[in-house]
Amino acid sequence: MNRIKKIVLGALVMSLIAGSIVLFQYNKPHKDYTSQEASIQISSVELFSDFSESENEANKKYLDKVMEVTGVILEITVSDESSMLVLESEDDFFGVNVYLAEKTNLESYNTGDQIKIKGRCTGGNSMGVILNSGTIIK
């Protein structure tokens, strides 16, 4: 009897643990890229030209990496819910698109200013390089 109790109890505990793991996995939080250290330092001009020269090679180097990018601001867009910046490249229109993690007041920044940001690269091509979870370093 005692042995059966132990087995039942053991099975219960095991299924509880298994259930918690499944539930935890199912509800696990999103990765916080803003708190990750940058593994690459690069200029916006170089980053964009790497993507326009070879998407494949650039993806191998930069995809999913958190990086610090320095460049000149080409465009500033603040909408009701989000803020983004475009950093200059050799192209006169397309560049590195930085989507900030939080809506940020960018009034103190102007096009032509030099800026350093951190963000996670989700890919790119000749129509722009995408950096998400962006934060302004300086």
Place this chain on the structure above:
Amino acid sequence: MKIIIIIAVLLGLNIQVNAQKYFTRTGEISFFSSTSVEDIKADNKTITAIFDSQTGAIQFSVTMKSFHFEKALMEEHFNENYVESDQFPNATFSGKIENITSIDFQTNGTYQSSVIGKLTIHGVTKEIQAQATFAVNGQKIEGVSEIMVNPEDYKIEIPSIVREKIAQELKVSMKMNFTEKK
């Protein structure tokens, strides 16, 4: 003399063509799958799109890793198991707004149109056709469209174990707030 006039006209046209592009870098694409088991929604607000109001040529670029899901686990499965975004990070569309001349970009209003072109997802390119609405409001143009996408058409394999949680066809909605390219 005639040649000079022709050259002058061509030059004039060229300037006009260059000046007539509209773009966005914050276009939104979301998709929705609804079954009795589970509703799945994801959105991406980092779309770059550009079109030419003279020729109707239109292009989109979408990075798959920018799709945001409510559940981190779903986002992980989407990237790793379904669209394989490490291997195929971009989706693109390149096509034409068919009746571009019927849209009057100088007059506020809502215009119906049809867009055809090539959609590439997961490395597979398909010819698609979609109805789109362009709402002209001063310098701003809002483009809205909706298409149904069948993942199997793009060789996106969904394991049978989760097949019943994901709809056969996904509703993909697009909303782009275009501004004139100066």
